[in-house]
Amino acid sequence: GQGKRRELECICTAVPGEQILAKIYSCFRLLGFPRVSEMVDEEGRAILASVEAYVKFRQGEMWQDLRATLASEGVEPTEEDDTRIESGMETAEYLAETVRGNQGDILAEALGRAVEEEKAFYAGKAMQEQQEKEARMFKKDNTKMSMAERKEAKAAKEAMLANSYTKPTY
Structure with missing residues (x-):
């Protein structure tokens, strides 16, 4: 808990x-x-997609920094260099759009x-x-018999028991 949090804060401030x-x-x-992707959930895979493109993103930042440095120093790149810088920046932007889409x-x-x-739950x-409602209805049906129905059921039960048990004759 707290120990790991402090350790992480120390690492973040040091590096x-x-x-x-x-x-x-x-x-x-x-x-x-791919192996790491199998070990994480969907949110982790979404983050992993940007980590996987990290180097390409850094290259795009490098091209942006180069353009800014040249502009701040008043240096105008050649047409060929400008095309290469623009291409590198566009590639990084396209990659960012692709990663966001993924x-x-x-x-x-x-x-x-x-x-x-x-939905399944x-x-x-x-x-x-x-099912519980049907079970309650079935139980209610059995418990709400009229007095005549109960007497009839009791008589049928007694007749069944009397017929099923034969008295031994000695």
């Missing part, structure tokens, strides 16, 4: 966020993203599955309530 992300990416890359698909699938599970609950 910049980018380095932590790079280390997480490296660990997952070594383990294999994350949306993963979460929509999880939501659909949760809705189906909830409530259908089971409704069936159970119906």
Whole structure:
């Protein structure tokens, strides 16, 4: 609980966020993203999709930083360099859109599955309530016999018992 939280806070203050992300990416890359994906729930898979694209996102940031640095220093890139910078930034933006779409698909699938599970739960609950209602009706039917019906049932029972037991003759 608290010990782990303090430890995590110490790590976060000691190591910049980018380095932590790079280390997480490296660990997952070594383990294999498909293998890690099998171990987490849908929300985890959605997050994992962005972690898997981390290096490409960093490359896009690098291209943006390069363009900003050149502009701040008053250096105008050649047409070829500008095309390459633009291409790198567009690739990162396209990747971000793709990852967002994949994350949306993963979460929509999880939501659909949760809705189906909830429907099945409530259908089971409704069936159970119906069965309980039928059982109560059956029980009520048996307990609300008229006095004449009870006498008739008692006489039939006694006749059945009398006929089923034969007295020994000595």
